[in-house]
Amino acid sequence: MNLDDAFEQKNEIAKAVEDELEKAMSMYGYEIVQTLIVDIEPDDHVKRAMNEINAAARLRVAANEKAEAEKILQIKRAEGDAESKYLAGLGIARQRQAIVDGLRDSVLAFSENVPGTSAKDVMDMVLVTQYFDTMKEIGASSKSSSVFIPHGPGAVKDIAAQIRDGQLQAKLI
Numbered sequence: 001m002n003l004d005d006a007f008e009q010k011n012e013i014a015k016a017v018e019d020e021l022e023k024a025m026s027m028y029g030y031e032i033v034q035t036l037i038v039d040i041e042p043d044d045h046v047k048r049a050m051n052e053i054n055a056a057a058r059l060r061v062a063a064n065e066k067a068e069a070e071k072i073l074q075i076k077r078a079e080g081d082a083e084s085k086y087l088a089g090l091g092i093a094r095q096r097q098a099i100v101d102g103l104r105d106s107v108l109a110f111s112e113n114v115p116g117t118s119a120k121d122v123m124d125m126v127l128v129t130q131y132f133d134t135m136k137e138i139g140a141s142s143k144s145s146s147v148f149i150p151h152g153p154g155a156v157k158d159i160a161a162q163i164r165d166g167q168l169q170a171k172l173i
Contacts, residue, residue: 003042003050010037127160 006013018035025032042050107122 003040003046006040010040013037123164124160127163131159 001009014035014037017037018032021035022032103123103126106126107119110122111117111119
């Protein structure tokens with residue numbers, strides 16, 4: 001019987017000892033009523049080995065629980081990151097929609113209030129304004145890299161034409 005079984009079967013061992021003692025002592029007139037096994041005391045080396053086995057098993061369970069907790073944290077971080085990116089995408093989409101709505105309203109208002117202008121004239125003016133705003137932002141930021149863009153009165157018209165052509169080509173595709 002191994003040591004774990006001995007601890008589990010103390011009552012059966014006590015009954016076996018009682019039976020053997022009853023046989024041996026009955027010829028002398030003694031009756032054994034009950035035997036009691038209070039504790040099983042293994043060798044110190046065996047105790048140490050059993051404690052190490054228990055400690056290793058508990059450390060293994062603790063490592064598994066820690067790994068599971070880290071897994072859950074990573075999953076929650078990924079879910080939070082995905083939700084953040086989704087909401088950021090919604091914000092960008094709303095921002096772009098607001099820009100489109102604002103441009104449309106501006107083009108309509110400008111065309112109505114300034115006789116002889118077309119929507120194309122207004123959009124060219126908006127593109128030039130945005131170009132100058134971009135140049136101002138690049139120049140104002142101390143951390144921006146150098147950007148070389150052809151600059152001059154004719155270049156602005158060329159850039160507006162290039163942007164317009166790019167948008168028209170995108171619509172065709």
